Amino acid sequence: MSPEIRLKPIGLVRSPRKEAIDDRWGKIVSTIDIDPGQFTLESLAGLDAFSHIELIFHFHAVPDDKIEIGARHPRNRKDWPKVGIFAQRGKNRPNRLGLSVCNLLKVEGLTVTVEGLDAIDGTPVLDIKPYIKEFAPRGQVTQPDWPAELMAGYYSD
Amino acid sequence: MSPEIRLKPIGLVRSPRKEAIDDRWGKIVSTIDIDPGQFTLESLAGLDAFSHIELIFHFHAVPDDKIEIGARHPRNRKDWPKVGIFAQRGKNRPNRLGLSVCNLLKVEGLTVTVEGLDAIDGTPVLDIKPYIKEFAPRGQVTQPDWPAELMAGYYSD
Numbered sequence: 594m595s596p597e598i599r600l601k602p603i604g605l606v607r608s609p610r611k612e613a614i615d616d617r618w619g620k621i622v623s624t625i626d627i628d629p630g631q632f633t634l635e636s637l638a639g640l641d642a643f644s645h646i647e648l649i650f651h652f653h654a655v656p657d658d659k660i661e662i663g664a665r666h667p668r669n670r671k672d673w674p675k676v677g678i679f680a681q682r683g684k685n686r687p688n689r690l691g692l693s694v695c696n697l698l699k700v701e702g703l704t705v706t707v708e709g710l711d712a713i714d715g716t717p718v719l720d721i722k723p724y725i726k727e728f729a730p731r732g733q734v735t736q737p738d739w740p741a742e743l744m745a746g747y748y749s750d
Numbered sequence: 751m752s753p754e755i756r757l758k759p760i761g762l763v764r765s766p767r768k769e770a771i772d773d774r775w776g777k778i779v780s781t782i783d784i785d786p787g788q789f790t791l792e793s794l795a796g797l798d799a800f801s802h803i804e805l806i807f808h809f810h811a812v813p814d815d816k817i818e819i820g821a822r823h824p825r826n827r828k829d830w831p832k833v834g835i836f837a838q839r840g841k842n843r844p845n846r847l848g849l850s851v852c853n854l855l856k857v858e859g860l861t862v863t864v865e866g867l868d869a870i871d872g873t874p875v876l877d878i879k880p881y882i883k884e885f886a887p888r889g890q891v892t893q894p895d896w897p898a899e900l901m902a903g904y905y906s907d
Contacts, residue, residue: 597756597757597758598756598757598758598759598808598874598876599754599755599756599757600754600755600756600757600845600847601754601755601844601845602755603836603844603845619888627836631819631844632819633819633820635819635820635821635834636819636820636821636834636835636836637834637836637837638821638832638833638834638837639821639831639832639833639834639837639838639894640833640834640836640837642837642893642894643837643892643893643894644887644889644890644891644892644893645887645889645891647849649806649847649849651755662788662789662790662792662793663790663792663793664792664793664795664796674796675795675796676795676796676797677792677793677794677795677796677797678793679760679793679794679797679877679878679879679880680794680795680796680797680799680800680880681796681880682879682880682882682885686877687758687760687788687789687877688757688758688760688876688877690757690806690876690877692804692806692849692877692879693885694885694886694887696887696888696889709888717755719755719845719847720836720843720844720845720847720849721836722836722839722849723836723837723838723839723893723897724887724891724893725839725893725897725901726891726893726897726898727897727898727901727904727905728839728850728851728901729851729886730801730802730851730853730881731776731853731866731905732801732802732853733801734801734802734881734883735800735801736799736800736801736880736881736882736883737796737799737800740880740882740883740884741883741884744882744884744885747884748884748888
């Protein structure tokens with residue numbers, strides 16, 4: 594297996610949410626404060642032409658002893674199947690990587706304002722990518738039943 | 751800014767593509783060989799119920815001195831606008847994180863077979879997430895003109 598990979602956060606999330614809560618992320622407005630020690634306005638040039646961005650971030654608040662590698666019922670709902678950590682998107686995962694698409698509201702200096710980002714205040718951001726339609730799934734998307742049930746209140750109010 | 755983050759690959763890509771080529775990734779069939787030293791069959795339980803997966807990987811072949819932080823014309827096409835590294839998805843980016851959705855063909859033991867993964871042979875994989883429709887962009891997606899032109903031959907034959 595390849596050696597360890599070292600990453601440096603490109604910025605930090607500032608969010609009204611200080612703790613992980615399961616639901617109602619849709620209307621949360623937060624900012625990504627890009628590190629002025631590493632980046633300039635040029636790094637974000639043209640980003641505001643996109644309606645959505647994808648963020649890769651680090652679930653920094655998850656302690657080592659909470660990381661899961663096996664299978665469990667998502668949200669401990671016994672009526673949903675036991676699925677492996679790579680078949681769900683829970684935060685207690687190897688490498689603690691979070692991935693979300695959110696609505697881009699504004700780019701002002703090195704501050705990127707977004708809506709619907711499901712990351713708590715202080716979350717280190719590892720990458721920002723523009724959401725490009727042509728990178729969406731090719732072909733029909735199918736999935737089991739439990740994710741739609743889990744997501745019912747995730748983004749809605 | 752927060753301290754350095756250390757990640758350990760969860761597996762490696764095995765692909766017929768040994769070098770980065772811009773286009774025609776759509777029909778490439780590759781595998782992700784999950785590290786048996788870290789994971790078991792349980793880690794992947796239920797993954798095969800999804801038609802698509804999202805992969806976060808490391809553009810390991812990009813050398814330090816190629817990393818960009820400013821703006822440039824994507825693919826050096828002077829007829830497209832100069833955009834910052836966070837307004838494009840090029841591989842020469844801070845933290846070298848790649849992100850792609852691909853079609854899941856098969857899960858067999860610790861080997862995950864996919865179609866349309868734009869990562870070369872030997873790429874370290876950092877996370878696998880199931881593609882869940884409810885995590886797709888909320889609201890209408892808009893983008894400038896250049897990405898559709900750039901993507902014209904990316905997944906097609």
